[in-house]
Amino acid sequence: MGRTPCCDSKSLKKGPWSPEEDGILVNYINKHGHGSWRSLPKLAGLLRSGKSCRLRWANYLRPDIKRSPFTVEEENLVIQLHGSLGNRHVAMSEFEIVGRTDNEIKNLWNTHLKKRLxxxxxxxxxxxPITPSDPTTAAPTSPANRHMARWESARLEAEARLSEESSLFKSNSDFFLRLWNSEVGESFRKLNKEDKTICQSPILQTSSSTKCGSVSAVTVDSCPNIAASNQVEDTECKSFKPCTKDPINASNASCSNKSDDSSDTTLKLLLDFPIDNDMSFLENVDPGIYLTSPSEDYL
DNA sequence: AACGCATCCAACCGCCGAACT
DNA sequence: TAGTTCGGCGGTTGGATGCGT
Structure with missing residues (x-):
């Protein structure tokens, strides 16, 4: 019973790839496509596991990978998306951050962005914002820091929104085609077909850290207009507060049992995203604290 | 120059669901 | 249906490199 093992794992090579191995893999895939990763190493003449070949190709050799450093816009987008998607780096890389691998995004998050937050x-x-009552976090929460945190959240929110709006209007048809073909579209299709709540969809179930109830509260906090106007009354996911500034969240907005939700609604939610962020908290604040604001002090 | 520490990132590991026999 | 492998994902590791003392 079961499949036969593809090869003797003991004879497989591990560790860094040599340029020769890279060349063999690239040539083979360019000629034949990767096909079954399981059989690729044997067919290509590599002493590597299919898994290793797949990783090497996906994270390094693929021709559409950007090798340049992350831009500030990309970093901000990653932070923003992390608030919505959690650690779903693959979704970020495939859907939002073109040319970046999930591994790159993962590394960026773990080495830079986590610390920045x-x-x-x-x-x-x-x-x-880290609260003093949380004994596991030692970061200071002075009034100045809290202002800075909210300031940074609002700034990231606005930048991500502008970025997404611009890409949305640049290629509307392409955007919605991608949206429909993405997990989001799949969720809509399943929703209509099975009359189930999206909270039970594989998208959300597979998320380890951002299941239905854990969409970023900061996002909502920093755009109270949305929290008030777009918050979905939720029967399944008690704490779910979608901030529908992005397609993913737009889909999450159907987290209620309203199975008649449609892409029209999603589009409306997207377009209804308020232009004005509530920056009133910046009033009555000593302007001096912004001299060391995060935007001037990127880590 | 030598050392220790911090950071980066490619690659591996472990797990899970899908696919296969 | 059961047992096994595959493919894919998120988490983690460890060697290479940079920087400060």
Whole structure:
């Protein structure tokens, strides 16, 4: 019973890839496509596991990978998306951040962005300001830091929104085609077909850290207009507060049992995203604190 | 120059669901 | 249907490199 093993794993090579191996893999895939990763190493003449070949190709050799450093816009987008998607780096890389691998995004998050959030007083897991009552987090939460945290949240929110709006209007048809073909579209299709709540969809079930109830509260906090106008009354996911500034969240907005939700609604939610962020909290604040604001002090 | 520490990132590991026999 | 492998994902590791003392 069961499949036969593809090869003797003991004879497989591990560790860094040599340029020769890279060349063999690239040539083979260019000629034949990767096909079955399981049989690729044998057919290509590599002493590697199919898994290793797939990783090498996906994370390094693929021709559409950007090798340049992350831009500030990309970094901000990653932070923003992390608030919505959690650690679903693959979804970020495939859907939103073109040319970046999930591994790159993962590394960026773990080495830079997590620390950046901590430094401005935000919990990287929840994206909420760290409270003094939380004994596991030692970051200071002085009034100045809290202002900085909210300031940074609002700034990231606005930048991500502008970025997405611009890409949305640049290629509307392409955007919605991608949206429909993505997990989001699949969720809509399943929703209509099975009359189930999207909270039970594989998209959300597979998310380890951002299941239905853990969409970024900071996002909502920093755009109260949305929290008030777009918050979905939720029977399945008690704490779900979608901030529908992005397609993913737009889909999450159907987290209620309203199975008649449609892409029209999603589009409306997207387009209804308020232009004005509530920056009133910046009033009555000593302007001096912005001299060391995060935007001037990128880590 | 030598050392220790911090950071980066490619690659591996472990797990899970799908696919296969 | 059961047992096994495959493919894919998120988490983690460890060697290479940079930087400060």
């Amino acid at each position: 901590l430094r401005i007083g935000l919990d990287p897991n929840t994206h909420e």
